[in-house]
Amino acid sequence: MAEKVTIATVAAYAQVSRQTVSNVLNSPHIVRDETRRRVEEAIATLGYRANQAARQMRTGRSHLLAVRIEPTRDGINGSVLDRFLHGMTFAAAAAGYRVMLYTADDDRDEIKTFDNLLASYDLDGFVLTGTDHGDVRTRWLAERDVPFVTFGRPWDAPERHSWVDVDNAAGTAQATRRLIETGHRRIAFVGWPAGSGVGDDRRDGWQRTMKAYDLDPTGLDRGAPDGIAQGADCARDLLTTPDPPTAFVCVSDSLALGALQAAGGRKAVTGFDDTPVAQAIGLTSVSQPLADAAARCIDLLIHHLDGAPTGTHQVLLQPSLVVRTTA
Amino acid sequence: MAEKVTIATVAAYAQVSRQTVSNVLNSPHIVRDETRRRVEEAIATLGYRANQAARQMRTGRSHLLAVRIEPTRDGINGSVLDRFLHGMTFAAAAAGYRVMLYTADDDRDEIKTFDNLLASYDLDGFVLTGTDHGDVRTRWLAERDVPFVTFGRPWDAPERHSWVDVDNAAGTAQATRRLIETGHRRIAFVGWPAGSGVGDDRRDGWQRTMKAYDLDPTGLDRGAPDGIAQGADCARDLLTTPDPPTAFVCVSDSLALGALQAAGGRKAVTGFDDTPVAQAIGLTSVSQPLADAAARCIDLLIHHLDGAPTGTHQVLLQPSLVVRTTA
């Protein structure tokens, strides 16, 4: 292991005081050019890197951001978080921050973890993936003035805090439009039961587009919990109606896969999230710009950290339709 | 925000010196029972948690572990890392450690990141997922006495460092046996090109099992880079031979999916990794005990950190075959 090189080491090497080294690092403009060059050269030669722990003790900032990692829930949607995490880590590193992981069983447990993380590691901020109606976690954080950004907007109060989200409605609208343009008229929607902000938003996009083209969505709407079997059930149910649909816009790749199986491949189907499953079976799906979303989350969070803590910011990103063989 | 509660706060509340509080935390046995109880009560009442930054400055240990997060490579295998990360984070937290993420483009870049992380954050150790022949990363870490554990064994020198791995050969052996027991005799292997430790190991499991049952594997072995199209190509190639196989043991779910498509669903197929794709389409696949593997990695790493740095440890875990509809 290389010797530990501190500010003192650099100072001695560059023949200046420790303070001057600190100035070069934190307020370069107040140091004379020639001195600064000498110090910078010493830093490079010695390979000096500031010790975060010491810096944190002094400044109270850890340069650490936290995000929760969830167990792959229903299996099919796990890669979404994966891509988001990678994007976050990359963007954070570019800004001089690091990402720390934590797990939690539920909201109450997560709040307990917030408390621990804050007390022990002095975390600078949190990125929450997803938020519910009346989220207790965001309230807890806000009450304590802990900086945070959510990926997913708060449905009950859009401007309460900063968030980044994908325009879900635009995604399903795009899928619906594509189906209409390729000749379909009876286009069904296989979604989640009403009540989830994201699901309702995606339903809206389908419904509005249908109406915009003077197509009647009545009776073409089904809702079920996420899952392949549920998607198949919904599709079968729709196919047995008097005037059955010729295409399905689905709220997730899981439901889409089910619909695809039920339809025997003879109907057009679109999914949502562009998961590996969609890529594997050639399912046309709405793709979220996850790396971009992650980067914007980091941007917003760091903006909160660095700049004035005044006001919140919202970012709405556009998804894109990845056309494959099923639509 | 609650007031900052330090050792001094606790000491004042419990009417003892700061040092006594520290003793209660680090060497409880040398403190008188009654005093210890009083201090512990104060800690609980005040909700005191040790400040990691300060502790780290003194002890040189950050209680931080790092792991690399990779961009979902070929799409289909992303969830494996996801599950592993969750398991790591969970196990680490239980032992009082936290997991930090980093990204890297290649080995050289990763080593640079090691250096930065070590210098800036005083990381306690690394978990590397996967290791190649003559891995420069493990050499770099070993040379500097940085504790690390790999998930995946070093193929060139099995006992050079501590690792946790899954018995790949046992996995394909199990799949092959299952196919033999259900009546198949011509069982092909769709693998990766020779040279990758993992791929060769999985091929061995198939080959050995065939021979154990007096079945001739000659001519039933194909190798291709990972991918659905490649799997389909291999399967088609095998199916046009004079005595075509009736079943395919595949080295990955991607290749298995391709084989499945090429065989038109009329042949038995098994995959490897039990990815969401396998779950979605009902593909029989070998499942790795990822949460367990992650926990063992953490165990080994912390053992290195706490205990004597003498000797290395190896853990080989058994995979299990998840039987679905394709075999």
Add this chain to the structure above:
DNA sequence: TTGTATGCGTTATCAC
């Protein structure tokens, strides 16, 4: 512009 002194919260060394 540069140098000096001080404290962040913790633990280790030493007297008591």
Add this chain to the structure above:
DNA sequence: GTGATAACGCATACAA
């Protein structure tokens, strides 16, 4: 068994 003191590496107010 307990309490004072120093030190970890850094950044800031202040004096030179």
